[in-house]
Amino acid sequence: MPTARPIPGPAPTADPAFAALKSRLVARTGHHYYADKDDLLWERVGRRMRVRGVPDPAGYLALLEESEAEWAALESEITIGETFFFRYAEQFAALRGTILPERIAARSNERRLRIWSAGCSTGPETHSVAIVLRELLGERLPDWRIGLTGTDINRDVLAVARRAVYGAWALRTLGPEERERYFRPGPREGTFALRPEYRGLARFEPQNLMSLLDGTASLALTDYDLILCRNVLIYFHPDVVQALVRALAQRLRPGGWLLLGHAEPNPAFAEFLEAVALPGTAAYRRPGEGAVPDLPPPARLDPVPDTVPGPEAAWAPLLPPESAAREVGAAPIRLRAPLAVPPSVPPAEGGPLAVVRALADAGDLEASWRACRAALAEAPTDPRLRYYEGLLARARARPDEAERAFRGALYLDKGFVMAHYHLGLTLVAAGRAEAGRRALANALRLAATLPADAALPEGDGLTAAELSGAARPLLGDEAA
Numbered sequence: 243m244p245t246a247r248p249i250p251g252p253a254p255t256a257d258p259a260f261a262a263l264k265s266r267l268v269a270r271t272g273h274h275y276y277a278d279k280d281d282l283l284w285e286r287v288g289r290r291m292r293v294r295g296v297p298d299p300a301g302y303l304a305l306l307e308e309s310e311a312e313w314a315a316l317e318s319e320i321t322i323g324e325t326f327f328f329r330y331a332e333q334f335a336a337l338r339g340t341i342l343p344e345r346i347a348a349r350s351n352e353r354r355l356r357i358w359s360a361g362c363s364t365g366p367e368t369h370s371v372a373i374v375l376r377e378l379l380g381e382r383l384p385d386w387r388i389g390l391t392g393t394d395i396n397r398d399v400l401a402v403a404r405r406a407v408y409g410a411w412a413l414r415t416l417g418p419e420e421r422e423r424y425f426r427p428g429p430r431e432g433t434f435a436l437r438p439e440y441r442g443l444a445r446f447e448p449q450n451l452m453s454l455l456d457g458t459a460s461l462a463l464t465d466y467d468l469i470l471c472r473n474v475l476i477y478f479h480p481d482v483v484q485a486l487v488r489a490l491a492q493r494l495r496p497g498g499w500l501l502l503g504h505a506e507p508n509p510a511f512a513e514f515l516e517a518v519a520l521p522g523t524a525a526y527r528r529p530g531e532g533a534v535p536d537l538p539p540p541a542r543l544d545p546v547p548d549t550v551p552g553p554e555a556a557w558a559p560l561l562p563p564e565s566a567a568r569e570v571g572a573a574p575i576r577l578r579a580p581l582a583v584p585p586s587v588p589p590a591e592g593g594p595l596a597v598v599r600a601l602a603d604a605g606d607l608e609a610s611w612r613a614c615r616a617a618l619a620e621a622p623t624d625p626r627l628r629y630y631e632g633l634l635a636r637a638r639a640r641p642d643e644a645e646r647a648f649r650g651a652l653y654l655d656k657g658f659v660m661a662h663y664h665l666g667l668t669l670v671a672a673g674r675a676e677a678g679r680r681a682l683a684n685a686l687r688l689a690a691t692l693p694a695d696a697a698l699p700e701g702d703g704l705t706a707a708e709l710s711g712a713a714r715p716l717l718g719d720e721a722a
């Protein structure tokens with residue numbers, strides 16, 4: 243009889259069944275990420291064990307061996323699905339300005355495009371591509387056959403992707419006008435339903451990327467003009483990443499493009515793909531048909547100060563409301579040095595901050611905002627709460643309040659890298675390029691003092707190297 247073990251508790255690292263369970267899970271999902279995170283894995287596996295009433299790893303492993311449904315439930319439990327619309331503005335600028343126009347021109351005879359968003363989570367990436375495609379093709383769209391497929395190992399997120407109803411947090415990079423253009427009010431207050439003309443373009447299917455390596459992947463996954471596989475490979479072992487990128491490259495048609503997340507490019511991919519520097523980002527391409535269109539010249543650069551602004555800048559007057567966040571996408575060209583960044587988990591938080599975050603993650607921005615304000619009334623000098631106040635103000639399309647809150651956070655902690663970074667993005671999106679670049683330069687300079695793989699406080703797992711990779715293209719030559 244198995245002995246009941248308290249779950250979660252510390253991971254039973256001495257139990258060979260736990261080790262076997264972990265290695266089966268890593269082999270099946272590719273999530274090498276858990277190799278050195280026994281307690282985190284145990285906490286997540288423990289949730290499933292509790293649901294199924296299984297007391298120990300051996301019993302749970304036996305259950306997995308006989309139940310694909312339990313594997314699917316465990317895969318949903320252990321995957322991390324952070325995503326939002328138009329994530330990485332510079333990549334969407336490259337899609338809009340270079341990659342998709344090039345593909346549309348290259349395929350104009352067949353009028354057919356095949357696009358795969360691999361590891362799509364709840365769908366914002368796939369739907370963002372649908373939006374750009376629809377805008378580019380305009381009235382020509384009905385004449386084209388568009389195969390736009392989002393896949394993910396986690397079946398729960400696919401249900402959300404198909405429904406296409408989101409909280410404001412998933413739309414946090416969109417201004418009010420774009421929100422209005424792409425969404426209508428969702429079924430619950432504070433939710434947004436993607437308009438049917440965009441939603442109808444994508445379909446979603448379960449797929450485990452590891453199947454590309456064991457020969458069980460569908461043969462239909464081929465001949466792609468574009469594959470996006472962003473922020474997925476960071477969880478995999480470098481050898482598996484190399485094999486997967488090779489397999490993805492084989493699924494591209496000649497001239498087809500591959501976009502990876504900011505931390506994922508690697509010079510070793512040059513063995514089978516061509517690296518292409520586009521404004522603010524790197525893309526990969528399978529050699530073949532089609533030319534890279536002319537790129538815009540680098541923008542003028544503003545000087546970057548040597549020091550982080552002091553407290554006197556903290557409550558500066560506020561400026562123009564809306565302007566093109568597009569400017570971010572049009573930033574000067576700078577191909578980042580390839581990065582190899584191990585994944586990291588945000589530190590566990592408790593107290594009011596955890597409530598603020600949980601409410602925002604659940605899409606209830608108003609409640610999160612109220613919780614944040616209440617927490618600030620109790621702890622007005624907590625820079626993290628000021629920072630969340632800024633993020634929430636941005637998500638609620640209040641850039642002036644966001645600026646004030648980020649500056650407040652920096653007044654309290656001038657080494658707060660994420661506050662510099664988001665202040666910079668807020669200012670750039672508001673058309674204040676010079677001030678924005680100064681804040682971004684401060685973020686970059688502070689990040690440079692940290693180990694590349696250090697998870698930044700309040701960065702949701704973003705590492706110092708990833709932040710540098712994201713901020714540097716916005717600074718152009720100054721960030722050398």
Ligand SMILES: C[S@@+](CC[C@H](N)C(=O)[O-])C[C@H]1O[C@@H](n2cnc3c(N)ncnc32)[C@H](O)[C@@H]1O
Binds near residue numbers: 271451
């Ligand atoms: C952090 S999200 C990235 C979402 C989106 N690509 C983006 O960049 O915003 C990573 C997604 O990869 C999925 N994923 C992880 N391992 C996978 C695998 N072996 N096969 C397919 N999808 C996987 C997760 O379920 C999760 O939804």
